[in-house]
Amino acid sequence: MNKTICKGKAHISIAIKTFIAIILIPAIILAPPLTASSDKTEIVTSFFPIYLFVKNITVDIDNIKVDLLLPSNFGCPHDYALSPDDLKKIHNADILVINGLGLEEFLDDALISANPALKIINASDSIKPVNLKYSHVYDESDSKAHQYNPHIFSSPHEASIMVTYISQRLAFYLPAYGKQIIENGRLYATGIDSVSKLYRDSLINLANPRVAELHEIFDYLAQDFGFEIVEILQKEPGQEPSAKEMLAIKKRLGEQKIAAIFTEPQYSKKIAEVMGKELDIPVYELDPVATGPISAPLDHYEQTMAKNLKILIKAMK
Numbered sequence: 001m002n003k004t005i006c007k008g009k010a011h012i013s014i015a016i017k018t019f020i021a022i023i024l025i026p027a028i029i030l031a032p033p034l035t036a037s038s039d040k041t042e043i044v045t046s047f048f049p050i051y052l053f054v055k056n057i058t059v060d061i062d063n064i065k066v067d068l069l070l071p072s073n074f075g076c077p078h079d080y081a082l083s084p085d086d087l088k089k090i091h092n093a094d095i096l097v098i099n100g101l102g103l104e105e106f107l108d109d110a111l112i113s114a115n116p117a118l119k120i121i122n123a124s125d126s127i128k129p130v131n132l133k134y135s136h137v138y139d140e141s142d143s144k145a146h147q148y149n150p151h152i153f154s155s156p157h158e159a160s161i162m163v164t165y166i167s168q169r170l171a172f173y174l175p176a177y178g179k180q181i182i183e184n185g186r187l188y189a190t191g192i193d194s195v196s197k198l199y200r201d202s203l204i205n206l207a208n209p210r211v212a213e214l215h216e217i218f219d220y221l222a223q224d225f226g227f228e229i230v231e232i233l234q235k236e237p238g239q240e241p242s243a244k245e246m247l248a249i250k251k252r253l254g255e256q257k258i259a260a261i262f263t264e265p266q267y268s269k270k271i272a273e274v275m276g277k278e279l280d281i282p283v284y285e286l287d288p289v290a291t292g293p294i295s296a297p298l299d300h301y302e303q304t305m306a307k308n309l310k311i312l313i314k315a316m317k
Helices: 014-030 048-057 084-092 156-173 175-202 219-225 243-256 270-279 300-316
Strands: 041-045 064-068 095-098 119-122 210-213 228-232 260-263 283-285
Touching: 041 048, 041 084, 048 064, 048 095, 048 156, 048 175, 048 300, 095 156, 119 156, 156 175, 156 219, 156 300, 175 219, 175 300, 219 228, 228 243, 243 270, 260 270, 260 300, 270 283, 283 300
Parallel strands: 041 064, 041 095, 095 119, 210 228, 210 260, 260 283
Antiparallel strands: none
């Protein structure tokens, strides 16, 4: 993976900007206002976990359509480049729901201005963020957005807060469905909270709470449930460290006596497996729910987090 990570403005080609200017903006000017009686409210979500949250929040509300911008198997959109079809989705949307904290950098001001009426819900507005250890690899500017870890969805505690906030904002923007949205959100957040309780009850008196991760994705999970991430194998998501960095990582891992190395489905496990084999450290895969099937059941998040808990117990108890 190259250094284009999270530099969304560099992803927007002249051709796409021309598409906005020639096709989308005139269409917006000519488009009639949305009426609840004749059109469905279009909610576009940035990537899979946000899509899953909003699907639950709007379940059984016939006049709301929820769409997903990125392919459901893409994962964290660190290096995503928008297509013309994506731009059409943004143009047609009434509401856009994003994770925030710089994760959707590709949605720059030029895109948002293509739909002036678009209402944006930033789920991270409800979260107290943690700092990124390697923030400089995400952005070479001084943007404060990249001081913070955007992977809030990987912890059920944070996910419940996100769901509640998204529900409140959707109810505000869609008062005709406000009561049902709030109730759906409450029920969904309660289900996620029950998983959080299992984590709190299970991850106590750990034999060794010190672990390593592939890149900075499980930091909220560690913060919320009492284990410590002492090493990060990839400063830049998906990019293997140099030979010199590998030696330094190996030395630190050998000194820190960690319980496990955690990988994730989105990225190669090669470096983790090499380190695990050479240092006799178990390697386990946790799923942060950054990806999933578009037809996933509504309780996919809870099911996946419950599976992750079993792995965490096995690794650290």
